[in-house]
Amino acid sequence: MQNNREIPLREQNIVLIGFMGVGKTTIGSHLARKLYRDFVDIDQEIEQEYNMPTTEIFKTYGEQRFREIEKEHILKLCRNTRLKIISVGGGAFLQEEVKQACLASSIVFFLDLNWNSWKDRLKMLVDTRPNLQNKTLAEIEDLFRSRQNIYAVNHSKIDTDQLDAEEVADYIIQTLNLGWELYQPTRGLN
Ligand SMILES: Nc1ncnc2c1ncn2[C@@H]1O[C@H](COP(=O)(O)OP(=O)(O)O)[C@@H](O)[C@H]1O
């Protein structure tokens, strides 16, 4: 496993985590464009591999199989790549090995959103998120709250409540620039 002490800070992958619908895919693609990096969305990779949407993969093969494929994709990226912007699904950090691999090899940003803001997005999410289907609002709130502890260990938490996706991406870039300059300054290198 690549360890983040072996990869220069400025070249480490950036991994976005957080609950379904907080904006990992949208913000990740803005971030990649703004930083001139490749964007990898793990759900999109899996959907391409299986040539079917996530909902169908869950129905046909089950969530357990989805988690195995998800783990394979993420571990491979952690081992073999740098300079990527990676959006992982909201359940990826349920797997301890995935969480540890990301934290060891990459800079992990937790996109936080409060429940009140999140629930306004439910309608537009439910058709494409199998883990939101056939649940009451109270059950979804329980899932939302119980998932928070898997995101609690991260390198930086971004409060996205008051920001649009582009603003979140800009804020992440400011945070990265501060960290990069502090820990691996470019001044005096040439
Ligand atoms: N900061 C934001 N403010 C408002 N809406 C957003 C924001 N980020 C994402 N969205 C919207 O929320 C929905 C879910 O975003 P998505 O990027 O698919 O989330 P995730 O990948 O975390 O599941 C999309 O319709 C997207 O346009």
Ligand SMILES: O=C(O)C1=C[C@@H](OP(=O)(O)O)[C@@H](O)[C@H](O)C1
């Ligand atoms: O949290 C989850 O269990 C899931 C989140 C989804 O990704 P997003 O977080 O991008 O919606 C996707 O991986 C799958 O539907 C399962």
Ligand SMILES: [Mg+2]
């Ligand atoms: Mg997504």
